[in-house]
Amino acid sequence: MAVEDDIQLECDGHVARVWLNRPWKRNSVNLAILNRLDEIITEVDNDPELRVLVLRGREGTFCSGFDLDELQSDYVGSTTGWSVAVDSARICDNLYQMKTPTVAVLEGYTTAGGFELMISCDFAIASDDALIGDFHIRRALFGGAGPIYRVPRMIGLRKTKELMLAGKLLTGLEAADWNLINASAPQDELDQVVEDFIANLTDKSPFQMQVTKMTIDQSLDASVQSMMVMERLAVGVTLQSEDAREGVAAFLEKRDPKWTGR
Template sequence: MSEREVVQYEVKGPIATIWINRPEVKNCVSPEVLVKLGEYGRKAEADESVRAVVFRGRGNTFCAGADLGQLVGPKLQSTNESLELAQLSAKTYDHFFNMKKPTIAAVEGYAVAGGFELMISCDFALAATTAKIGDFHIRRALFGGAGPIYRLPRYIGLRKAKELMLTGKLLSGVEATEWGLVNECAPPEEFDALIERFCEPLIDKSPFCMWITKMAVNRGMDADTDSLITLETMACNVVHHSEDAKEGVTAFLEKRKPVWKGR
């Protein structure tokens, strides 16, 4: 792993960590960063030994948003270029939201604008108590194109979503937890231990059941009641006929730990 890579990838046991490595600019997202995030996300998803994927930023800052000079500044010569970059961001972050494996945003320092979008695209978010979290686009007369309008109201409700998006206010890690944006927070000196502890109950579950459950919950957010009932019963049927389900029941009856096959 080269220190010069703008995104770094490391695997320790069943956990893959994808690091944004531009601490000199608070890990701002450039086109190169977006491409590498997508590549490493697909790599982690394809690795059967990886059971959870954590996103972090070097230098005690998660991500301070877009590199304005590259993403929305004078280097962009046309509306088409701007649209292509917005679509790349949306596609990349949507993959993390729908990835077969659980994704965790581990936030220290700033998670604003594009960094905020990355955070809310993950299944879970953990934060240091000293983190600074918010949408922030409105402060620069910009608009977030990778998740806020369709994810944020579902997490915290319409009024709170508008409060963040229309004021550009920042929340501490503690406040973000109270708002329901973050699952848990911890002081900076205890943050690594929090990540490890939070991941522990995720990594010993059936990969197949994890994927189907996550997919069903995500799809269910926008479905009507009849469609939800159909989705739930179909997912239940698929999971219950999987090899992992048979192994789970057998292991319970034989009083041993299950050995998952991921199918």
Template sequence: MSYETIIYEKKDTVAKIILNRPEARNAMTGTTFMEIGQALDDADKDDNIRVVVIKGNGKAFCAGVDLKFSMEQLKTLHDQEKFFRFGNSVMLEKMESMGKPVIAQVHGYCLAGGFEMMLAVDLVVAAEDARIGDQHINVGLYGAGGSPYRLPLLIGMRRAKDLLLAGRLLTGKEAEQMGLVNRAVPADELESTVDALAADMASKGPLAMRLTKAYINRAVQVDYTSRLEHSLMSCLVLNSSEDYQEAMKAFNEKRKPVFKGR
């Protein structure tokens, strides 16, 4: 499949989605939403793929939704509602709910809708000099991609209010210190760091990865007793799989397991 606004690559067990509008700091349009969603679907269905990396081409990760596109195509409230519901469904919610981990590789500007996308992935590695923030409030707007909900879950209410209400912009290093990104590294080490992380995660058992991600995401949605019950049932499901038998056999034979995802 050919794409207009992204590059989609698959190598070994890792899929990469590369935002490819560098002339616009990878600002997103409806086509971008659709193409990212299609790539995520393909990666999730491909049994050979274990990890997804999303990154930006050029000098930025993503500057948000393309304002020219917004002014030309999102003139009515109905247009806006349809557009943002579509983006949330095919992109942000899909990143959260898919069974494979999604890593954001952040450099340059990560703003507005790009920031919202960063919040929806599982892990974030950023360049130390990246510029990260929501910024909607600075121009009198409210983002439709869930920052006021997701951000407090990641860094707490006080810090979330500080970032969102003041419209603050953080460096990658500051974002790491706040717990907003997992790692901040020098810009020239960003690619290799993400590649190493993706390869390491891809070596883990895919069934265990899928279950663990799902129940971490549900941790804030269920009560304590339900959390324990879900954990127990997930453990039993995994222990009935071929991957579990392979893990035990590999441990006894003192070798790395070869997981098949079943």
């Protein structure tokens, strides 16, 4: 099966929907799929019509991680394991640094590499009964695509240790309570919750989305003084944009704005 069948891109208006499509393998990924995802990241970020990327798995499972059959046959016990770790981390970081906001939709299993994909997205929404966890430690493996850096910043140090050292699986409800995801919903309401969430992103200025997302992401490691400078620079850049001019004009004229993304 071609990699284009294993990971599919569908564009609908302002929304890019990326589907992992290996349900017989719980939508596990391999390097070919991750490389195609990396290409999609560039395609979406370079398309001015696309304002949100939604990452999801077919047939009720998000992603169970890297394909262990391929990991065992091609990488375990070989120095090639280092290269796949570097490539996987680079691609997850590219996902995290997208200009376009990203939403992971979680059903079934979100574990190991799937967990790393999820935490690389800006937002995550799960079904109440989804199962979410790092899971690497259960196989004496180590996740090298962001969990050590990103998860403590989401849920704190103690909860991160509980999640990762115990190989804990959280339901969607629990993950929302831990602040690991944005929200959970009953399975029969999930699609509508996702669409409502997306609608609150696609109606905003694409330019200002990029500026605000970048500034928030940079704030994690910056000093207070550095962030104050960055905020002032962001204000200056924003006030020069066509979207800011349009946003103010639309408010004064009592009409909906028409964004250009510039």
